[in-house]
Amino acid sequence: LGPGDKVVTTIAEHHSNFVPWQQLALKTGCQFVCCGLTKDERIDEQAVCDAIDANTKLVAITLLANGLGVMPEIAGIVKAARKVGAKVLVDAAQAAPHLPLDVAALDVDFLAFSGHKLYGPTGVGVLYGRRAELEEIEPIFFGGDMISSVSVAKTEFNSLPYRLEAGTPNIAAVIGLGSAINFVKQLGWDDVQRHEAELVAALEEGLYSVQDLRVLGPRGAHHGLIAFSHPAIHPHDFSQYFDNAGVAVRAGHHCAQPLLKALSLNASTRASVGVYNTLEDISRFVEVLRGGIKYFT
Structure with missing residues (x-):
């Protein structure tokens, strides 16, 4: 991302899906576009679609707004993003305990949610990404199973998903999240x-x-x-x-x-x-x- 590029999001986002893109824009010079609400206090989906153009690289949007309890229609936004080759990231943290998450049906590039809103432990979450997109992400944390081999001259990183999971994972919390997911699925x-x-x-x-x-x-x-x-x-x-x-x-x-x-x-x-x-x-x-x-x- 750099000057001339655009990130599109909405005013209804949780800070965790707002501040990172805001700060990235300040650092890289890309344009940070924040779309508002309709008169009846829904996310303005048309404004999001209108903001997406050839310069848009990423659309970051909630699946269920944690401050409103309303859901935008994602399909039209994804379609608009696909037309210009923009990536779509969905924050599903608030939605995860209330509806099944089908990333294939949503047709998004990334989707994230936390464990504690899904009846699971704190300190654990999930990031889904298309394999092609995850392959392009350079590791920013090092050590543990993200390493394949190390020499004085170079280091080779492990394959996905390990290369993006540095250090010792929160094993107990991961097991707890798995149990929470099974609990809801059994219901x-x-x-x-x-x-x-x-x-x-x-x-x-x-x-x-x-x-x-x-x-x-x-x-x-x-x-x-x-x-x-x-x-x-x-x-x-x-x-x-x-x-x-x-x-x-x-x-x-x-x-x-x-x-x-x-x-x-x-x-x-x-x-x-x-x-x-x-x-x-x-x-x-x-x-x-x-x-x-x-x-x-």
Whole structure:
């Protein structure tokens, strides 16, 4: 990448799929293009497609926005990238626990996700890449099984995937992630998606029934999580109230500060659902939500 080249991403990205490309642009002089949201707070897919041109080398986009709970239509974006020979990298960290990941169907060059959002351990994740693309990546860490042979004059690196996995791996976490993946697969993706869709629908119904509550993202488009804010209650205070009541939510900018700024917010409260949640949990959440608003206002 260099001057004249372009990297295209969106305002809804997690910092981990935003800051690296921003910093790469600052270092190399390439253009960093950040596409915004539609009026109903979806990722503006048309703006992404319009930004992709002959100078575009990489399109980096989320599969499920962790600050909104909405999914862009990837297919059209991939098609636009293919027309100009640009590579596509998908951040699937938030999507991984909620839907099966089929890299062949997505037709992407790279896809990454973390272990801890998929009911696995922290400190471990997965990077998928087309073999041809991975072969072009020069190792930046050295030692361990990424080495094939070493002499005073030269070093030969191992074949993939070892050449990109330097040092002693986090063996326990890798085994744990494998077990987590098997756990979800045994549940069955159809059942997981059916169950979570029911939970999210109930969560939406509860949130939209509360006066003065701002729900981020369009109704009916949420997957796995919903973020919200109240004009009179700071999200950190809200989350503490939930915590005191035994309900786990997340408050803050969710490592997506550009997104929150685009929404004219400093922070939000986020409620996520998983395979272990029940409709009773949703009812309890709404009960505590109403109690918190009454307490603070």
